[in-house]
Amino acid sequence: xxxxxxxxxxxxxxxxxxxxxxxxxxxxxxxxxxxxxxxxxxxxxxxxxxxxxxxxxxxxxxxxxxxxxxxxxxxxxxxxxxxxxxxxxxxxxxxxxxxxxxxxxxxxxxxxxxxxxxxxxxxxxxxxxxxxxxxxxxxxxxxxxxxxxxxxxxxxxxxxxxxxxxxxxxxxxxxxxxxxxxxxxxxxxxxxxxxxxxxxxxxxxxxxxxxxxxxxxxxxxxxxxxxxxxxxxxxxxxxxxxxxxxxxxxxxxxxxxxxxxxxxxxxxxxxxxxxxxxxxxxxxxxxxxxxxxxxxxxxxxxxxxxxxxxxxxxxxxxxxxxxxxxxxxxxxxxxxxxxxxxxxxxxxxxxxxxxxxxxxxxxxxxxxxxxxxxxxxxxxxxxxxxxxxxxxxxxxxxxxxxxxxxxxxxxxxxxxxxxxx
Numbered sequence: 001x002x003x004x005x006x007x008x009x010x011x012x013x014x015x016x017x018x019x020x021x022x023x024x025x026x027x028x029x030x031x032x033x034x035x036x037x038x039x040x041x042x043x044x045x046x047x048x049x050x051x052x053x054x055x056x057x058x059x060x061x062x063x064x065x066x067x068x069x070x071x072x073x074x075x076x077x078x079x080x081x082x083x084x085x086x087x088x089x090x091x092x093x094x095x096x097x098x099x100x101x102x103x104x105x106x107x108x109x110x111x112x113x114x115x116x117x118x119x120x121x122x123x124x125x126x127x128x129x130x131x132x133x134x135x136x137x138x139x140x141x142x143x144x145x146x147x148x149x150x151x152x153x154x155x156x157x158x159x160x161x162x163x164x165x166x167x168x169x170x171x172x173x174x175x176x177x178x179x180x181x182x183x184x185x186x187x188x189x190x191x192x193x194x195x196x197x198x199x200x201x202x203x204x205x206x207x208x209x210x211x212x213x214x215x216x217x218x219x220x221x222x223x224x225x226x227x228x229x230x231x232x233x234x235x236x237x238x239x240x241x242x243x244x245x246x247x248x249x250x251x252x253x254x255x256x257x258x259x260x261x262x263x264x265x266x267x268x269x270x271x272x273x274x275x276x277x278x279x280x281x282x283x284x285x286x287x288x289x290x291x292x293x294x295x296x297x298x299x300x301x302x303x304x305x306x307x308x309x310x311x312x313x314x315x316x317x318x319x320x321x322x323x324x325x326x327x328x329x330x331x332x333x334x335x336x337x338x339x340x341x342x343x344x345x346x347x348x349x350x351x352x353x354x355x356x357x358x359x360x361x362x363x364x365x366x367x368x369x370x371x372x373x374x375x376x377x378x379x380x381x382x383x384x385x386x387x388x389x390x391x392x393x394x395x396x397x398x399x400x401x402x403x404x405x406x407x408x409x410x411x412x413x414x415x416x417x418x419x420x421x
Contacts, residue, residue, distance in 0.1 A: 005123075005323045005388045009381035012119050016380045019044070020115035021097040027081030027104045027111070031057060031142040037079050037114075041139050044118050048125050050137070058151035061161070062137030064124050070133030071398055073391045074163035074348065076341060077117035078143035082107045082369060090374035092363025107373045109171035109357065114139065116169065116355075116380055120387045133395040136163055140340065145301055149340045150418075153347075153411035165312055165401070166350030167390050168341045169383050172332055173367050175356030177379035179330025180320060180386050182313045187352040189266040190273045190305040191338035192420065196284065200293040202257035214259035215248055217291040221283055222261075228279045239267040239276060240336060266336050268305055270407075277420060299421045304407070306342040309349035311401050312394075316351050319389040328382060330356055337368065346414055349404040351390070355383035 009016075028034045038060065045052045045062050052062040059079070086105035088098055099105040106112075121137055142148030156162075170188075175181060198218055203211025222243065229239055243263035249256040265280075267273040281297060288295045320328055332354055341352060357375035358365040366372035408414040 003323060006381065006385040008123055009119065009384035009388065012122060012384070013381050015122065016115045016119045016384060017377050019118055020111050020377060020380065023111040023114050024097050024106050025100045027099050027101055027106045029081050029083050029104055029144070031146050031148050034080060034141055038141070041079070041114065041118070045121070048122055050121055050125055052137075055152055055155045057141070058148050058155055059141040060139040061156070062121060062139075063134070064121065064128055064137070065131035065134035067134040069131065070395055071164035072134040072136055072162070073394055074136045074138055074166040074344065074350070075117055075120060075387055075391065076138040076140060076166065076168040076344065077113040078110050078140045078340070079114050080110060080142055080144050080146070081105060082144060084369065084371055087371035090363035090372050091366050092361070095374055096377070105371070107370060108144070108368045109373075109375055110143070112171050112357070112375050112380055112383070113169070116383045116387065119384045120391075123384070123388055124391065131395055132398070135391060136161060143340050147340070149343050150415050153343060153414065157411045163348055165394055166344040166348045167353070167387055168344075169353040169355045169386065170339065171357045171375055171379075171383070172335070172354040173358060173365055173373065175330055175332045175354055175358060177356050177359045177364070177376035178328060178382050179356040180328050180382060181330045181332050181354045182308055182316055182351050183334045183354075184310070184313065186268040186305045186307045186334055187354070188306040188334070188339045188342070189268055189336045190270065190342070191301065191303045192265040192273060192277060192299050193301040194265070195260065195262045195298045195300055197296045198259040198288070198293050199295065200257045200291065203255045205253040205255060208255055211255040212257070212292040213255045214293055215256050217287060217293045218246070218248070218259050218261060220287045220291070224283045224287065225280065228276055232275055232279055233272055237267070237269050237272045239265065239272045241265050241276065266338065268334060270305055274420070299419070302418050302420050303338045303340060304342045304346055304418060306339045306345050306352050308345065308351040309401060309404050311399065311404070312349050312351045315394060315397070315399060316353065316386075316390045319393040320386060322393070323389040324382070324385055343414055343418070346407040346417070348406070349401040353383075353386055355379060355386065
């Protein structure tokens with residue numbers, strides 16, 4: 001008879017909810033401010049008698065089982081909040097709990113991620129003697145644009161911590177609560193966040209021929225960038241380009257000599273982002289020369305796509321069918337948002353699972369990074385059971401992962417890939 005991991009997870013629901021509400025009420029943004037969050041996680045691991053290490057500027061690693069007995073599974077949760085003022089109401093009405101820190105909220109579900117991973121740790125600790133291998137718990141600081149994973153990876157490499165598979169879940173606003181899904185291939189997009197400064201020559205509106213207008217230059221650059229998707233990428237490649245901020249000009253009759261524009265490029269195929277970036281640089285060089293302007297282009301932040309391994313995805317699907325039931329498998333589209341978990345997936349075969357949290361009756365279903373974002377806490381045990389099922393089945397089967405080719409063999413290489421400048 002197959003073990004019922006959902007029943008195990010539901011038995012710990014009060015524990016999961018208590019943790020989630022604590023972290024939701026005490027959110028912290030960025031690595032410098034995550035003092036209470038880190039301390040609370042460490043206290044909980046100590047209570048569970050799980051050995052752990054603090055990684056300076058990176059997060060917390062917890063250890064279960066024995067790598068000498070088999071393979072190692074990495075389970076990861078991100079732990080930071082966002083600088084957003086929380087709305088006291090979700091889409092339906094008052095929330096069950098609210099941030100106690102003005103201007104800061106868990107608007108992406110990381111409070112649920114922490115609670116799920118600690119609950120998974122508690123369950124796996126209770127069966128530690130049965131584990132046919134090891135489990136590495138990763139609580140990652142600063143996922144929301146702070147790159148703290150770039151301290152975690154070298155630390156793990158120095159310690160000889162090389163997982164055989166990685167698993168993470170991200171709650172999804174548009175997937176029904178109680179449902180789980182793994183996208184075939186790319187789950188979340190790669191990302192370039194860019195800033196471009198154009199420099200020209202100022203002049204009076206009556207004599208534009210004596211000036212070098214950065215605004216005219218930008219218009220031409222922008223028009224050509226809109227054509228890159230069609231002219232240089234195959235129709236089956238998925239990519240978005242947008243400019244979200246333009247700063248230019250001081251008076252209605254003065255031709256501007258400075259212009260700054262900022263935006264993002266998001267893509268599902270690794271090569272697509274690189275191709276667009278190279279065309280971006282070529283267009284800037286050509287058009288700026290034509291207009292007599294100069295430029296500085298900076299990639300302020302970059303991430304590779306998060307791509308689940310097919311063998312790991314199939315193992316996860318079998319585990320869900322065996323231990324939770326097919327009724328918990330849902331459907332959702334790949335997500336054009338981006339995730340630092342892509343670092344792990346680029347070096348190690350694994351999966352990124354989406355855990356549904358949408359429940360119209362409770363008012364959850366607002367998009368991530370919005371003041372109304374909320375989650376259905378009853379969905380969290382499903383996410384817990386998913387991780388436990390994948391972990392134990394992977395350790396039981398000790399599978400080979402044919403065809404997986406890591407992008408990099410070292411932490412230094414994967415970090416460099418995420419810094420295209």
